[in-house]
Amino acid sequence: MEQSLRTLLREGLRSGALGPGAKLPTERALVERLAAPRSAIRRALGVLEQEGLVVRQVGRGTFLTEAAIPPDEVAPADTSPAEIMQVRLLIEPPVAALAARVATQADLDRIAHCLDRGGQSDDHQDFETWDTRLHHAIAQAAHNGLLMSMFDVMNTARSLPIWGSLKRRTSTPERMRCYHDEHTAIVEALRDRDPESAQDAMRRHLENVADNLLGRH
Template sequence: MGDPAARDWNTMSTTTGHAQRVRDFITDGIRAGVYGARSKLPTERALAAQLAVPRSAVRDALAVLESGGAVTRIIGSGTYVRAAASGPPPAEPSPPSASPAEIMEARLLVEPRLAELAAINADQDDFARFDDCIRQGDAADDFEAFEHWDAALHQAIARSTHNRLVIELYAMITRARDLTAWGELKRRSLSAERRDHYRREHHAIVAALKARDAAAAETALLGHLERVRSNLLGR
């Protein structure tokens, strides 16, 4: 049968390609001054129509741009170019090639430690963002929607550390995921039962963060990632 991760190594999913197209469009617009500092970006619906891509691809692209600090999303208002981007934004460093197994190893090293900082530094806006991701993830009734809000929660936790180096480190991991067949691997591994497990684990992680219980948050996040690794890679 072979290793599923190896078989998918050179496969780029259509969704990933669409998300990359959206990111390139927005980044090019920022660099060219089409979208200035603090300006509001078009809505997800408008971007999807303009670029002929699914809205899920737009959501994925905006989540990555937010994790990298290029834009900020305000619930109920929209997505805005960050003030720090008043000049041309620096080019994103290209992540090294990494297999899904290597990405999981990196996540297991980084994210549990990251939870400790999040428990200490997260503010009320971060808590509101966690709650929104949880609510949307609970309501998601298809793979694309659930995967979007799953990724958005992990990115929100990274952002809540308020440590720019940590945020960029996690953004690098996210970009590495976008260069692999991660999406298709995750799709094949995600049953309804496993999705329910992930939802319960997300609730436990957020509850620990909001209680500012760093040890519990670290333990919950580590257990969650170990389950993800087992489901994706069979180990």
């Protein structure tokens, strides 16, 4: 049971659904997902807590710590938002172009699901979750293991506290709608199997994100 829970957390970290400070599903949800008795879930959570991978807060739930990120996937703690955006601009536009060429229909369906859920989000945290999943799904659709490893390392930097606090400070309903429109343009280019348009749409989106986060003009 303990190993099953570790696998679940590792998959959540890789997909971007979980990061340091993220709240884990409730014990009841874990019982259903892992098909295990609640007592086994509690014992497994207790072991992870002793190892410092999670922290349990009475009345609030169980939360991941930074120690939960595998050592080979940890971005340097002093990575700045500017550095994160520089790397994203180097990696993600070409990845989108590759995805436009090789994505399967299942990939496109998964990407479309993330886009739709993001469009339905009306609060910052929910939108950020689906934003992260969308970008991750696009990277997965490129079907390149080495690129995916590089993307995962880069993506862990988005879990750093400085990134999250900056995103919260600069988030507005209008900006979320703008990002959703930009996401839609990327996904439409992927559906059209248009690598050049996918790359350009991703670059424009990330440049806009950088402008909004870093105050660039």
